[in-house]
Amino acid sequence: MPTVNAAQTLIDCISVMPEEDAARLVDSHVDRSVAASELVHPSRSGKRGSPAMRKQLREAALYAASEPERLFARALAKRRLHMLANHRVGPYICDFVDERSHTVVEVDGREFHSEPEVFRRDRRRQNWLQLQGWLVLRYAAADVYTAIDRCADEVVSVVRGRRRNA
Incomplete structure (x- = not known):
């Protein structure tokens, strides 16, 4: 057979x-x-x-760590913007990274980010990234589910604008 x-x-x-x-x-x-x-x-x-x-x-969205990240990566790709998923920047792993524009996008789910230590770690990471010259955009997973087009359009606009000015 x-x-x-x-x-x-x-x-x-x-x-x-x-x-x-x-x-x-x-x-x-x-x-x-x-x-x-x-x-x-x-x-x-x-x-x-x-x-x-x-x-x-x-x-x-081959390397997304969660369903909201997977949906977000696909929304960006449909707009012809590909960002590195779960990519290391310094000592941290970031949800989405555009090295050319020095932009990081984080998608935060409530169930994971509601723990006090995770919340504090996220703030330390964000501060470190910003001090190194990175722009950090944060989106709630709930917004990815309910307003993905608005979120993706915003990221595309910011990243492309920063790339032009780099």
Whole structure:
């Protein structure tokens, strides 16, 4: 009985799944169980890959640590702004980083950031980043869920403006 590899299975699923479900599937499997290169250039000669898969890969949020971060990364990618996810700046890991504009974006969920020590650590990190010349933009996870377009548009505007002035 013929079988297909994981990459082909993912390509086949993406072509028939609703876009939101396909996005979640790509974000959770690409570069974990399937290499992105296997999806863009299938092993079958003469094939150029799936248009739906190419779109998914352009907008993928492969390294997001939470659902709000995943959604936010995809919203930025749809606006053609790609930021490094869960990237180190000095001694800290930041949710999203644009090194060129020296901008950091943090998405804070209430359940995680309500602990007093986490709150204090976030303030120390923000102070350190600002003293090093970084702009820190913070968004509540609830705002990402309810007003993602406003949040993403603001980040895109700020980052592109800072890049022009850099």
